[in-house]
Amino acid sequence: MNALELVNLHDLWIIDSSATDHMSNKLTSIHDFKSFVRPTFVSVANGKNAYVKGKGKINLLSNKIESDVLFLPSFPFQLLSVSKITATLNCEVIFTSSKVVFQDLVTKKMIGEGFFLHGLYYISHKSPVPRSFQATINHSHEHLLWHRRLAHPSEFVLSKIKFVPIQEPLNCEICHFSKSTQLPFSLSKSKTTHVF
Numbered sequence: 001m002n003a004l005e006l007v008n009l010h011d012l013w014i015i016d017s018s019a020t021d022h023m024s025n026k027l028t029s030i031h032d033f034k035s036f037v038r039p040t041f042v043s044v045a046n047g048k049n050a051y052v053k054g055k056g057k058i059n060l061l062s063n064k065i066e067s068d069v070l071f072l073p074s075f076p077f078q079l080l081s082v083s084k085i086t087a088t089l090n091c092e093v094i095f096t097s098s099k100v101v102f103q104d105l106v107t108k109k110m111i112g113e114g115f116f117l118h119g120l121y122y123i124s125h126k127s128p129v130p131r132s133f134q135a136t137i138n139h140s141h142e143h144l145l146w147h148r149r150l151a152h153p154s155e156f157v158l159s160k161i162k163f164v165p166i167q168e169p170l171n172c173e174i175c176h177f178s179k180s181t182q183l184p185f186s187l188s189k190s191k192t193t194h195v196f
Contacts (some may be wrong), residue, residue, distance in 0.1 A: 001144040006151070011026075011029070011124055012078070012122045012123070012124050013078045013079065013122065013123050013124070013157070014077050014078065014079050014080070014120050014122060015082060015100050015114055015120075015121040015122070015123055016080065016081060016082065017082040017083075017093075019079045019080070019082070019083075019084075020081060020082040020083065020084075020130065021042070021068070021069070021070050021081055021084065021118070022058060022067060022068065022070065022079065022080055022081050022084055023069065023070045023072050023075055023077075023078065023079045023081075024058065024069050024070070024071055024072070024075075024078045025072055025073060025075040025076065025077065025078060025124060026078065027069075027073075028076045029058055029069075029073060029078065030056035030058060030069055030071055030141070031057050032056050032057045032059065033054055033055070033056035034054050034055055034056065035053060035054040036052060036053065036055070037055050039051065039098065040052040042072070042159070044075075050072050050074060050075055051072065051073070051074060052070050052071065053071045053073055053074055054070075054071050055068060055069070055070055055071065056069055056071060057069065057119075058069075060085060060088060060089065060111035060112075061089070061102060061120070061123075065088065065089065067084055067085075067088045080123065080187055083132075084085070085102065085113040089104075089111060090104065090105050090106070090110060091101065091103055091104050091105055091127050092105055095121065096116075097116065098115070098116050098125070099112075099113060099114060099115050099116060099121075100114040100115070100121040100179070101113050101171060103111075103176075107176075107177075108176030108177065109172070109176070109177070110124075111165065111172050112122065131147070142170065142193065143158060143170070144170060146158065146161070146169075147170055147172060148172075148174075152172060152174060152175055152178070155170055158170075
C-alpha cells in the first residue's frame with residue numbers, strides 16, 4: 001500500500017521535518033476556517049507551487065491543544081510540521097527506526113507517538129493506529145522488555161547481558177519520571193497573622 005492510499009483510508013498525518021507549516025487537504029480536519037482573499041501559494045518539495053485556499057485550526061495530539069493549519073485542496077497529503085509542533089507543545093521529537101515519539105521537555109512525559117512505514121513517519125491524532133499496521137511496523141523490543149523485567153538497569157548494564165539484544169537506544173518513560181527532580185513551587189504572596 002503506498003502512502004497516498006494509506007492517508008486516504010485513514011486520518012493520518014505525515015510528520016515532516018522540513019515543512020514550515022501544518023498543511024491539510026481535508027476541510028473536515030480543520031475548524032475556525034477562514035478563506036484567503038488574495039491567491040496564496042506555498043512552494044512544495046518538487047519545486048512547484050500549491051494553491052492555499054485558507055487557514056484554520058487543528059487539534060494537535062489532544063483536543064486541548066490547537067495550532068494553525070493551511071488548507072491546500074489539491075495537496076495529496078496532510079503534513080505536520082516538526083518545527084511548529086516543537087514550538088507549540090514545548091517538546092522534543094525523537095525518531096527511531098520504528099516510531100516517532102513526542103516528549104515534553106520539562107517532565108519527559110510522552111505526549112504523543114507515531115509510527116514508521118515505507119520510509120515515512122505517520123501519526124493519527126483522532127484515532128489510534130490501526131492494529132493491522134501495528135503488526136507490520138513494530139519491530140522486536142526485547143531489550144526494552146528486559147530493561148523492565150530487570151528493574152530498569154542502565155544501557156551499560158544491559159549491554160553486559162549477552163542474551164539481551166540492543167537494537168536501539170532505550171526510551172523508557174518510567175526512567176525519565178524516576179530521575180526527574182521536583183519542579184519549583186511558585187512563591188506565595190500571602191502571609192497569615194494567626195493559626196487557621
